[in-house]
Amino acid sequence: MTSLNILLLNYFVQQGNVFAEPQALTTTPRKVSPQGTVLTEIQSNMGPLTTPTKGKETGPSEPWTPTSNLKMLISAASPEIRNREKELCMDPEGGDLGEEGEKQISRKEKSLGLLCHKFLARYPDYPNPALNNDISLDDVAAELNVERRRIYDIMNVLESLHIVSRLAKNRYTWHGRANLPQTLAKLRQVGEEHRYGQQMQQIRQRSLEREFDSDGDEKENEEVGGGGGSQKEMFFVELPGVEFKAASVNSRKDKSLRVMSQKFVMLFLVSTPRVVSLEVAARILIGEDQVADQDKSKFKTKVRRLYDIANVLRSLKLIEKVHVTEERGRKPAFEWTGPEDFPSVKETAATTATAKRTLESRTSIDNCAKNLFSSPGSKHSFTRHPSLIKLAKSIQEDRRKINSAPTSPVKSKTPKPAVTVTEAVPNHEQKAAKKPGAPQPPVLTPTEPRASTVHLTPQAQFTPQPTGAMSFHPTQCSPLIPVLLPQLQGGGPYAIYMHHSFRPHPLTRPQPTSLAVRSMTFEDKTGRSPSDATVHGHSPATNNLPTSSPSLLKRVCSKRPSEESPSKAKRIDPSTRVRPVLYTIPLRSSVDTSPKLCEILQARLKARRGGLLSNRPSPRALHLDPEFVNTPGSSVAATANQTLEQNLETFLEEKVATSDSEAGLTPVRAVPLTPHHLHTETLIPTGYLIPISQQSPFSYKDIHNPESSKASTPTYIYHTPTAGSRPPPIQELTPTSLSLHRPPPASPFSAQVHRFHSPSPAILNFTLQNLGLIPGPGSVPACSPGTAQTPEHPSSVPLPPHLGLHQRGSMVFVKPMSPVPVQHQMTGPDGQPLTLIRLQQVRGILSYIQCLAKGFGPLELCDLLPYFRLQT
DNA sequence: TTGTCCCGCCACTAT
DNA sequence: ATAGTGGCGGGACAA
Numbered sequence: 001m002t003s004l005n006i007l008l009l010n011y012f013v014q015q016g017n018v019f020a021e022p023q024a025l026t027t028t029p030r031k032v033s034p035q036g037t038v039l040t041e042i043q044s045n046m047g048p049l050t051t052p053t054k055g056k057e058t059g060p061s062e063p064w065t066p067t068s069n070l071k072m073l074i075s076a077a078s079p080e081i082r083n084r085e086k087e088l089c090m091d092p093e094g095g096d097l098g099e100e101g102e103k104q105i106s107r108k109e110k111s112l113g114l115l116c117h118k119f120l121a122r123y124p125d126y127p128n129p130a131l132n133n134d135i136s137l138d139d140v141a142a143e144l145n146v147e148r149r150r151i152y153d154i155m156n157v158l159e160s161l162h163i164v165s166r167l168a169k170n171r172y173t174w175h176g177r178a179n180l181p182q183t184l185a186k187l188r189q190v191g192e193e194h195r196y197g198q199q200m201q202q203i204r205q206r207s208l209e210r211e212f213d214s215d216g217d218e219k220e221n222e223e224v225g226g227g228g229g230s231q232k233e234m235f236f237v238e239l240p241g242v243e244f245k246a247a248s249v250n251s252r253k254d255k256s257l258r259v260m261s262q263k264f265v266m267l268f269l270v271s272t273p274r275v276v277s278l279e280v281a282a283r284i285l286i287g288e289d290q291v292a293d294q295d296k297s298k299f300k301t302k303v304r305r306l307y308d309i310a311n312v313l314r315s316l317k318l319i320e321k322v323h324v325t326e327e328r329g330r331k332p333a334f335e336w337t338g339p340e341d342f343p344s345v346k347e348t349a350a351t352t353a354t355a356k357r358t359l360e361s362r363t364s365i366d367n368c369a370k371n372l373f374s375s376p377g378s379k380h381s382f383t384r385h386p387s388l389i390k391l392a393k394s395i396q397e398d399r400r401k402i403n404s405a406p407t408s409p410v411k412s413k414t415p416k417p418a419v420t421v422t423e424a425v426p427n428h429e430q431k432a433a434k435k436p437g438a439p440q441p442p443v444l445t446p447t448e449p450r451a452s453t454v455h456l457t458p459q460a461q462f463t464p465q466p467t468g469a470m471s472f473h474p475t476q477c478s479p480l481i482p483v484l485l486p487q488l489q490g491g492g493p494y495a496i497y498m499h500h501s502f503r504p505h506p507l508t509r510p511q512p513t514s515l516a517v518r519s520m521t522f523e524d525k526t527g528r529s530p531s532d533a534t535v536h537g538h539s540p541a542t543n544n545l546p547t548s549s550p551s552l553l554k555r556v557c558s559k560r561p562s563e564e565s566p567s568k569a570k571r572i573d574p575s576t577r578v579r580p581v582l583y584t585i586p587l588r589s590s591v592d593t594s595p596k597l598c599e600i601l602q603a604r605l606k607a608r609r610g611g612l613l614s615n616r617p618s619p620r621a622l623h624l625d626p627e628f629v630n631t632p633g634s635s636v637a638a639t640a641n642q643t644l645e646q647n648l649e650t651f652l653e654e655k656v657a658t659s660d661s662e663a664g665l666t667p668v669r670a671v672p673l674t675p676h677h678l679h680t681e682t683l684i685p686t687g688y689l690i691p692i693s694q695q696s697p698f699s700y701k702d703i704h705n706p707e708s709s710k711a712s713t714p715t716y717i718y719h720t721p722t723a724g725s726r727p728p729p730i731q732e733l734t735p736t737s738l739s740l741h742r743p744p745p746a747s748p749f750s751a752q753v754h755r756f757h758s759p760s761p762a763i764l765n766f767t768l769q770n771l772g773l774i775p776g777p778g779s780v781p782a783c784s785p786g787t788a789q790t791p792e793h794p795s796s797v798p799l800p801p802h803l804g805l806h807q808r809g810s811m812v813f814v815k816p817m818s819p820v821p822v823q824h825q826m827t828g829p830d831g832q833p834l835t836l837i838r839l840q841q842v843r844g845i846l847s848y849i850q851c852l853a854k855g856f857g858p859l860e861l862c863d864l865l866p867y868f869r870l871q872t
Numbered sequence: 873t874t875g876t877c878c879c880g881c882c883a884c885t886a887t
Numbered sequence: 888a889t890a891g892t893g894g895c896g897g898g899a900c901a902a
Contacts, residue, residue, distance in 0.1 A: 107878065107900055137891085149880070152893055169886075169891055256894070278875095301895060307877055332875065 116315035160261035181342035191266030274336035
């Protein structure tokens with residue numbers, strides 16, 4: 001079907017029927033009607049098939065059905081059409097495409113590498129958050145004239161590097177190289193921890209002396225193994241902030257290509273000469289644990305996959321093909337030509353554990369989500385929304401950041417002890433000069449040994465990327481907490497990164513006290529270079545990783561029993577019903593908002609909404625299984641929070657007690673944090689900074705009609721509470737400090753964007769909006785450009801139809817509590833636009849988030865409560 | 873020959 | 888059942 005569509009699409013494209021809107025084309029019925037004609041045409045156009053193969057003569061074993069025939073025709077014609085189109089577009093002088101010069105188009109023209117090139121050409125190295133970075137697999141496939149299958153190959157590799165991330169089926173988000181430094185840093189770290197370097201050495205050794213004798217020791221046997229049994233080594237290294245998006249849709253365990261890709265890259269990053277031969281790589285990747293690996297075929301297959309991966313990596317200019325000459329002749333190999341100066345990952349042991357467990361975590365999250373949203377009885381009565389996952393993840397990440405925040409913001413980064421930075425790495429051509437638009441030609445000097453070795457001194461690492469690359473390397477900014485602030489006047493919103501002034505005990509709640517140290521504008525960075533000042537400004541100072549004792553941490557972590565499932569929450573009688581209790585969540589904050597941000601946001605929401613319209617969860621969508629209502633939680637709640645909790649709890653209990661509830665209404669309460677819930681990730685001493693980039697939920701814009709985006713300006717304010725998942729020990733950021741530290745509008749820190757990860761009210765709002773639980777910008781009349789700058793409108797917010805069951809009488813007003821004192825306090829239903837959502841839903845969300853958090857670390861209700869304030 | 877790797881079948885998984 | 892994914896390896900080029 002799809003291929004047919006593509007085929008037809010191709011046909012029309014080449015016929016000159018180029019539609020402005022690919023989507024339209026994809027779905028337009030027009031293409032269907034001429035089908036017969038098209039096929040005929042195709043048939044007649046069929047030329048020498050480049051890769052005919054078996055399909056040629058009546059399918060080997062395939063029944064000769066009209067369908068198969070059609071399929072055959074299509075497949076046969078497809079390349080031809082592709083070629084023709086190619087000539088049309090790429091070969092202007094190639095006059096008469098009439099009889100195609102498809103003579104030699106062959107393989108090379110169809111190579112994955114080339115395809116990848118074309119694909120990459122469609123997107124900037126560093127995405128403009130203001131633009132639509134959505135990638136529709138279908139569209140891409142259609143526009144590139146290839147079958148989806150090929151796109152998957154590319155996407156998988158790109159995804160492994162977090163250059164893209166998957167949003168949903170058929171949909172990816174483009175991140176470009178923004179995350180690359182972090183990704184590579186992490187991969188290198190993981191690779192080191194897996195001692196791939198040594199393994200490679202061993203393999204090489206043995207290869208010399210012997211034939212087949214890989215089995216480089218039980219490398220990563222010790223680690224998780226993800227419960228995958230045989231696939232012990234199947235772990236996917238994720239990058240905070242990038243991975244979770246796919247969590248909801250990625251369930252397939254065997255994403256070998258992705259994993260392989262990462263491992264492959266790891267090999268480069270840990271091998272001293274940055275050269276890896278396919279053979280060695282295949283050996284290692286096969287993961288042939290001490291078992292017989294005589295699988296010649298397996299090896300072969302692996303190599304084939306490696307070629308696929310390598311082609312993509314080559315397109316990315318990360319590697320280049322070289323040859324290593326050995327006794328037995330020259331063997332294919334690849335050399336790393338990518339960046340060498342990416343920041344080393346600060347976190348040591350703990351991080352790795354995290355990486356390794358990512359899969360596991362994710363799995364558990366998925367499971368949890370599944371369980372959560374699939375009530376025993378009805379399977380799909382409930383819907384889970386990615387944004388929830390995002391939210392949970394964000395919170396979790398925030399916590400991690402906080403927990404791992406370095407003790408001293410001023411300390412200069414010390415070349416990481418041992419592992420990461422110590423080894424001298426060949427200094428390739430510094431990729432620093434790479435430009436978004438003009439990727440530098442790979443200077444390939446294959447066998448030539450790298451002349452100089454460079455120690456990754458802090459300075460070196462901080463080499464700014466002229467490209468406007470995200471300069472905020474995780475390590476550099478580790479101690480910083482991004483805070484997205486509404487922009488006051490002209491410059492657009494900017495984020496402020498705050499240093500944690502101290503790092504609390506890993507196991508205790510952070511007490512972020514911070515200073516605004518850096519701010520960035522959210523200007524689109526296209527073409528402009530990020531201010532180096534930004535980078536230099538703080539980077540050297542931030543990298544200090546207190547990591548009081550990484551090893552210790554690790555030990556602690558590992559010590560934690562893999563533990564059994566969390567104690568089952570007590571069940572409550574599902575029959576009890578509760579009258580709908582409504583939470584009111586202010587949709588806007590009183591601070592003025594940046595038009596731009598609003599714009600983006602709105603567009604984003606709009607875009608989202610498109611998809612949501614059809615599957616917007618019903619009011620009951622988030623209703624929870626009782627089992628998940630009570631999750632063990634942290635007991636370390638700040639008193640303030642406890643108060644809130646108590647308030648809420650009592651309130652809820654009251655409600656529960658006095659009313660009939662729908663299933664699963666247990667009093668929400670914080671449960672003492674149990675040790676086993678302390679996921680290792682929580683302990684990561686990394687002040688991992690996720691570049692708030694492209695992925696900002698708000699950094700979306702309908703590229704196709706900027707106008708409409710501009711038309712209405714959402715009035716939402718998104719201020720993140722210090723990225724803290726904790727009740728903001730509010731002293732950290734005051735309006736005063738803000739203004740003081742706020743860069744001038746024309747600040748050179750033009751950065752790019754950032755994604756923000758703080759579990760802020762904003763996010764909650766956003767999430768809720770996405771969930772359809774609260775009205776979005778589009779549905780809130782009050783959110784008009786005019787009101788954008790004005791605080792609140794005492795107007796009442798029209799409730800979404802599906803939420804119409806509120807009773808003002810039994811409402812709880814929850815309002816975001818931001819570290820940044822809100823100037824305009826919401827005073828109640830009449831004070832500002834409020835949206836009512838059912839208590840149940842709120843609880844559902846909270847519970848779900850809790851559930852999600854389990855996979856990552858302790859996250860409890862108390863973590864969320866800070867973002868709300870009972871208004872009563 | 874060996875190296876590359878296109879192509880698409882088909883198993884799986886999500887809906 | 889259908890559609891989206893992606894493992895996998897046959898076998899066609901390319902060197």
